[in-house]
Amino acid sequence: MGNIEELKGMIDFKNGHIDRRIFWEDWIYQLELEKLFAKSWLFVAHESQVKNTGDFITTYMGQDNVIVTRHKDGAIHVFTNSCTHRGNRICFADRGKARQFTCNYHGWAFGTNGDLLGMHEEEHYKGHIDKSKNGLQNARVETYKGLVFACFDDEAPRLEEFLGDFRWYLDIILDQTEEGTEFLGGSIRNMYNANWKFGAENFIGDSLHVGWTHASGAKAVSMGHEVPEYMPVDPSSFHANANGHGWEGGIDGVGTLELISSGNPRLVEYYEEQRQSMAKRLGDLRARKIYGSVISATVFPNFSFLPGINTMRTWLPKGPRQFELRAWTMVNKNMPDDIREIVQNACAMTFSPSGIFEMDDGENWENSTIANEGFVTRKQNLHYGLRVGTSRRDDPELPGNISRPMYSDVNQLAFYQRWIDFLTAESWDDIPKVR
Amino acid sequence: MTTTNTQQTDIENMLLWHQVNQFYNQEARALDEEDYATWFTMLADDIHYWMPSRESLFRKDETSDETGNMNHYNESLPSLQLRVARLHSGAAWAEDPRTRYRHLVTNLEVELGDNEGEVKVRSNTLVYRNRLEREEYWLLAKREDVLRITDNSFKVAKRKITPDFSSLLSKNLNVFL
Numbered sequence: 001m002g003n004i005e006e007l008k009g010m011i012d013f014k015n016g017h018i019d020r021r022i023f024w025e026d027w028i029y030q031l032e033l034e035k036l037f038a039k040s041w042l043f044v045a046h047e048s049q050v051k052n053t054g055d056f057i058t059t060y061m062g063q064d065n066v067i068v069t070r071h072k073d074g075a076i077h078v079f080t081n082s083c084t085h086r087g088n089r090i091c092f093a094d095r096g097k098a099r100q101f102t103c104n105y106h107g108w109a110f111g112t113n114g115d116l117l118g119m120h121e122e123e124h125y126k127g128h129i130d131k132s133k134n135g136l137q138n139a140r141v142e143t144y145k146g147l148v149f150a151c152f153d154d155e156a157p158r159l160e161e162f163l164g165d166f167r168w169y170l171d172i173i174l175d176q177t178e179e180g181t182e183f184l185g186g187s188i189r190n191m192y193n194a195n196w197k198f199g200a201e202n203f204i205g206d207s208l209h210v211g212w213t214h215a216s217g218a219k220a221v222s223m224g225h226e227v228p229e230y231m232p233v234d235p236s237s238f239h240a241n242a243n244g245h246g247w248e249g250g251i252d253g254v255g256t257l258e259l260i261s262s263g264n265p266r267l268v269e270y271y272e273e274q275r276q277s278m279a280k281r282l283g284d285l286r287a288r289k290i291y292g293s294v295i296s297a298t299v300f301p302n303f304s305f306l307p308g309i310n311t312m313r314t315w316l317p318k319g320p321r322q323f324e325l326r327a328w329t330m331v332n333k334n335m336p337d338d339i340r341e342i343v344q345n346a347c348a349m350t351f352s353p354s355g356i357f358e359m360d361d362g363e364n365w366e367n368s369t370i371a372n373e374g375f376v377t378r379k380q381n382l383h384y385g386l387r388v389g390t391s392r393r394d395d396p397e398l399p400g401n402i403s404r405p406m407y408s409d410v411n412q413l414a415f416y417q418r419w420i421d422f423l424t425a426e427s428w429d430d431i432p433k434v435r
Numbered sequence: 436m437t438t439t440n441t442q443q444t445d446i447e448n449m450l451l452w453h454q455v456n457q458f459y460n461q462e463a464r465a466l467d468e469e470d471y472a473t474w475f476t477m478l479a480d481d482i483h484y485w486m487p488s489r490e491s492l493f494r495k496d497e498t499s500d501e502t503g504n505m506n507h508y509n510e511s512l513p514s515l516q517l518r519v520a521r522l523h524s525g526a527a528w529a530e531d532p533r534t535r536y537r538h539l540v541t542n543l544e545v546e547l548g549d550n551e552g553e554v555k556v557r558s559n560t561l562v563y564r565n566r567l568e569r570e571e572y573w574l575l576a577k578r579e580d581v582l583r584i585t586d587n588s589f590k591v592a593k594r595k596i597t598p599d600f601s602s603l604l605s606k607n608l609n610v611f612l
Binding site: 092093094095096097098184185186187188189190191192193194213215216217219220221262324327328329340341344345347348349352353354356358359360362363364365366 | 487488524
């Protein structure tokens with residue numbers, strides 16, 4: 001068992017080195033559950049998944065299984081999925097519609113706000129229980145433009161403050177239209193024998209793996225066109241981070257859209273038609289230059305997405321060496337059916353377990369994790385030193401901490417700075433409000 | 436001994452079953468051996484190759500699968516070819532050394548199709564993958580096919596693969612079923 005002081009020394013932010021134990025040790029993982037996942041705001045659902053009263057999904061906050069549901073008062077509730085009698089899970093479905101959740105064990109029934117409503121053979125309990133004190137543990141719930149977040153810590157700041165300057169980037173995918181966004185039905189889930197942070201840090205800033213890890217996918221989608229051996233560095237591409245959330249990508253406005261079009265011009269044409277109305281909401285920079293470029297992003301700690309491809313996903317930890325990826329496809333509510341279909345199929349083709357890009361990621365993350373079983377191997381720190389220390393907060397166009405070009409470890413280190421902030425804090429008072 | 440009509444029909448059905456079984460065994464071998472050139476000759480130009488994702492739902496909430504929900508595969512022949520192009524790009528590092536594949540196809544039920552020249556086939560498939568030192572993954576699924584009868588064989592015109600998992604218990608799905 002290590003301690004907090006030891007943990008503080010595991011990341012060298014000045015030179016860009018990380019101790020491999022953060023991807024391996026059980027005691028560090030237990031600290032993550034307690035000091036990060038039980039304290040932070042976490043993405044749990046899209047509002048469209050719980051549109052009507054009684055709609056619910058189940059998911060995880062850390063390793064706490066929770067039910068996300070729409071109560072009859074219209075509010076979304078998030079509460080622990082574990083009976084207060086013997087602890088059995090009370091809901092075993094991934095999603096559905098329910099008036100109440102009744103435990104299989106002794107028939108204790110809970111409302112869609114987590115209140116204990118009653119139980120089988122309730123007359124035995126007369127004088128033995130105060131039902132109002134035996135409800136499920138509710139998390140705080142707030143939404144940001146369709147995304148539902150929950151938090152188990154009463155001291156945490158409001159969601160908007162937690163997201164901070166990153167809202168400017170989230171708006172690029174959430175606020176393109178008046179009608180807003182929704183998730184397509186169902187989800188794709190799969191298991192990785194890897195540390196969850198490898199997924200989160202890959203999406204927050206790892207531009208450099210794209211040209212190499214995904215060379216096979218890039219060659220496939222280029223359909224015979226020559227793919228350059230060395231991708232030219234676009235000096236205006238950037239890393240942006242704020243409060244540990246991060247966005248990295250270009251400003252050509254079409255890279256991702258062309259990537260997923262497979263020669264079919266319809267998607268690019270559709271977005272060209274939309275740019276004007278998007279620009280009214282988002283301005284020219286975001287609507288015409290940023291959206292459509294090759295971009296990836298992570299909302300700290302474990303919610304990631306790819307604007308354009310529109311895969312939205314959470315890296316749900318299952319221990320230091322295993323996580324489950326849950327992924328959905330997001331579309332604008334006003335998208336015509338043929339565009340929805342293009343986006344949906346593009347997700348399956350590129351970033352899903354069968355996708356020609358994502359397929360290669362898992363192999364890397366699993367082996368980056370398992371290599372640390374070697375005692376000697378684990379002793380060697382990892383290099384995170386590319387363009388370290390180059391970010392500035394005073395960019396005239398972009399909010400947050402900005403570094404150019406996008407080929408760097410800047411966002412990854414910002415993620416680990418936030419991670420250290422949480423893991424070494426006694427309470428929210430110790431966590432900087434702005435990073 | 437004379438052959439009755441019933442016996443004649445039985446013999447024709449057995450022959451058809453045998454031919455479909457042979458076709459599936461050849462397809463399984465092509466997939467085991469990553470012989471996609473052969474596999475593509477076994478697929479119709481207008482194939483719909485579909486594998487919806489599955490979730491655990493209360494029985495009352497169960498609905499039929501729709502292509503508009505999340506899918507593992509929702510493919511045409513060109514998109515299947517695009518997927519294979521990745522493997523043949525010479526840059527699929529994660530497929531070198533190769534994955535060891537084994538496809539078993541069982542429980543064939545063959546019946547005449549809705550259209551002339553087509554047969555409907557239900558089958559179960561068990562796909563085994565083994566990789567590197569000690570990675571192994573088992574996949575089980577139901578397959579519902581429409582096969583189009585050709586001069587001396589079949590082509591797959593439709594395939595719906597219903598997997599027996601909700602969360603895929605592996606890092607990827609680098610295989611066709």
